[in-house]
Amino acid sequence: MQVSSTARRLALGALVLVTALFGLAVISQPASAHGSLTDPPSRNYGCWERWGSDFQNPNMATIDPMCWQAWQANPNTMWNWNGLYREGVAGNHQAAIPDGQLCSGGRTQNGYYASLDTVGAWTAATKPNKFTLTLTDQAQHGADYLLIYITKQGFDPTTQPLTWNSLELVQRTARYAPAPQYQAQVDAGTRTGRHVVYTIWQASHLDQSYYLCSDVIFTGQGGSTGSPSASASASRSPSTSASPSRSASASPSRSAGTSPSVPTSQQPGGCTATYTKSSEWAGGFGATVTVTAGSAGISTWTVKWTFANGQTVTSSWNATVTSSGSAVTATNTAYNGKLSAGQSTSFGFNGSWTGTNSVPTLSCSAQ
Incomplete structure (x- = not known):
C-alpha cells in the first residue's frame, strides 16, 4: 500500500516532536558523567542539595535568594551540577576565564551556568581554617591536579565580583588516580569570615577543566590536617560516590555568631564533634557539625545530642539524621564515614526553634 506524502509528513513531524520532548526530558535530569565539589559544596551543588526536591517553593526567594535566582535563570544549572567544565584550555586557566565569570567557567556551554557568577550572599558552609576539601567524581575520571x-582577606564576595586578583593560590595537589572521591587538606591561614574557595579540577581522561566556587565562613579556629582519604597518585577512596539526599529548605545567608560544642572526652581511635550555628533567623537556624577522627583511622561515626529548648531538625545533608523527641542521632553517609587519624568531615542541618536556641553538648562514637 502506497503511503501518501501527507501521511509521511505527519509521521515525520510526530517523530521530530517525540525526539525533541525526549531531549528536553534528558537535559532536565542530573548528568551522571562528571562531578563537583561536595564539601564545601559548589554553588550549584549546594542549591541542588538543599532545594532539589522542592525547587518551586516560593519561600526560597527570601531564605535562600541566591539559589532562587539561579533556579529562576535555568533549573538545569542545578540538575547538571556535575557538568561545569571547559575543554581544551591546556592549563591556561586565567587566559580562558575572564574576571567576573570564574564561577561559570567563563560562561561555558553558552552561559549554561551564568547565574553562578551573580554577586550576593550565597549560603555558606562554616569551616575551621584547616579543613578537608572533598571532590566527588561520579565517572572516576581521575585528576591531573x-x-x-x-x-x-578583605575581599567581600557579597558585593564584589570574583576576579583572579582577588584570589590566592593556597595549594596545587599531585595527581589522583581514578576514584569516586578525591580529598585534600586545606589551610586557610589566618583568614576569618566569608570567603570563596575556588577549585580547578583538571580531569585526567582528556583536557577537561572544571571550575568550582564554594562559599565558606572561616571561624579562625584550627582544624584537621590529617592525610586525605584519596591521596595523590593513589586510589584509596570511599566505596561509593556521593548521592546526598535533597533537603526541602535552606538556611538564609545571614550569619550568626559561632557556637562550638566539643565532647569532654575521646577514646583513642574514636572521634570528637564540634557544633557551630552558622545562621539564625526568626523561627529557624542552620548548623554545621564537624567530626574529627582521633589517634587512629575510623570507618564509621555516630554523633548524638539532646536539644534542651525544644529545637527540631527540619532537614539535613551529608549525614543521616534521625530524632526521637529532643534526642538527635546523626550517622555518616556511605561516602564520608572513613576518616584517617586526625582527619575531619562535616555535615549540616536546618532546624526550628522558639524562645531559646542554646548549643547542645555532643557525643561522638566511631568504629
Missing part, C-alpha cells in the same frame, strides 16, 4: 584558591 587540583588548584585550590581562596579569596584574600
Whole structure:
C-alpha cells in the first residue's frame, strides 16, 4: 500500500516532536558523567542539595535568594551540577576565564551556568581554617591536579565580583588516580569570615577543566590536617560516590555568631564533634557539625545530642539524621564515614526553634 506524502509528513513531524520532548526530558535530569565539589559544596551543588526536591517553593526567594535566582535563570544549572567544565584550555586557566565569570567557567556551554557568577550572599558552609576539601567524581575520571584558591582577606564576595586578583593560590595537589572521591587538606591561614574557595579540577581522561566556587565562613579556629582519604597518585577512596539526599529548605545567608560544642572526652581511635550555628533567623537556624577522627583511622561515626529548648531538625545533608523527641542521632553517609587519624568531615542541618536556641553538648562514637 502506497503511503501518501501527507501521511509521511505527519509521521515525520510526530517523530521530530517525540525526539525533541525526549531531549528536553534528558537535559532536565542530573548528568551522571562528571562531578563537583561536595564539601564545601559548589554553588550549584549546594542549591541542588538543599532545594532539589522542592525547587518551586516560593519561600526560597527570601531564605535562600541566591539559589532562587539561579533556579529562576535555568533549573538545569542545578540538575547538571556535575557538568561545569571547559575543554581544551591546556592549563591556561586565567587566559580562558575572564574576571567576573570564574564561577561559570567563563560562561561555558553558552552561559549554561551564568547565574553562578551573580554577586550576593550565597549560603555558606562554616569551616575551621584547616579543613578537608572533598571532590566527588561520579565517572572516576581521575585528576591531573587540583588548584585550590581562596579569596584574600578583605575581599567581600557579597558585593564584589570574583576576579583572579582577588584570589590566592593556597595549594596545587599531585595527581589522583581514578576514584569516586578525591580529598585534600586545606589551610586557610589566618583568614576569618566569608570567603570563596575556588577549585580547578583538571580531569585526567582528556583536557577537561572544571571550575568550582564554594562559599565558606572561616571561624579562625584550627582544624584537621590529617592525610586525605584519596591521596595523590593513589586510589584509596570511599566505596561509593556521593548521592546526598535533597533537603526541602535552606538556611538564609545571614550569619550568626559561632557556637562550638566539643565532647569532654575521646577514646583513642574514636572521634570528637564540634557544633557551630552558622545562621539564625526568626523561627529557624542552620548548623554545621564537624567530626574529627582521633589517634587512629575510623570507618564509621555516630554523633548524638539532646536539644534542651525544644529545637527540631527540619532537614539535613551529608549525614543521616534521625530524632526521637529532643534526642538527635546523626550517622555518616556511605561516602564520608572513613576518616584517617586526625582527619575531619562535616555535615549540616536546618532546624526550628522558639524562645531559646542554646548549643547542645555532643557525643561522638566511631568504629
